Amino acid sequence: NSWFDPGKEADAANALIDQGVDVVFQHTDSPAPIQAAERRGVYAVGYASDMAHFGPKAVLTSIVNDWGPHYIQATQSVLDHTWKSQDYWGGLKEGTVELPISDLVPAAVKTEAEQIIADIKSGAFHPFTGPIKDQAGTEKIPTGATASNAELASMNYYVEGMKADIPK
Incomplete structure (x- = not known):
């Protein structure tokens, strides 16, 4: 902190x-x-x-x-x-x-x-162009779409391949 x-x-x-x-x-x-x-x-x-x-x-x-x-x-x-x-x-x-x-x-x-x-x-x-999936494999940003600033600011998941849990 x-x-x-x-x-x-x-x-x-x-x-x-x-x-x-x-x-x-x-x-x-x-x-x-x-x-x-x-x-x-x-x-x-x-x-x-x-x-x-x-x-x-x-x-x-x-x-x-x-x-x-x-x-x-x-x-x-x-x-x-x-x-x-x-x-x-x-x-x-x-x-x-x-x-x-x-x-x-x-x-x-x-x-x-x-x-x-x-x-x-x-x-x-653009580094945040889909497909982008979360750890469970759920597509969050579709193929060819680019994450908006609002989506980036509210991103509350780790991407596919990350081996960690988001702290609660």
Whole structure:
């Protein structure tokens, strides 16, 4: 229940590694999980900023949040008297999310990942295009349909293949 608790974050990462996890993903603001992965010799994916300097032998990529483009657009809309209250769904295309791919990733995989990122930016590929099924195999997003922002925001299921239960 915290966004910043390096001790607990490192403990959680170490517990996962002790259970055989070979890639640690984080959704916290400290580098503790990355540093644990680096010390323990497993890979990691950073969050919020590029975490590669905290684990140069561990970080495969980081989900880098850059609110600058959104703040500039929102400020300009205020100046233009066109601003309205609404949800913001910026991402790769808008430049508010970046995914720097490390050289730890094999060259062919890095090239493929960078092409997928380019396709998302151009609109040629949407990662939430069906068919998408839940764990029970029930189709949630039909073939060819793309999940709306409302569907993504209210998603209360794990997808097919996940081996976990949603906490209640």
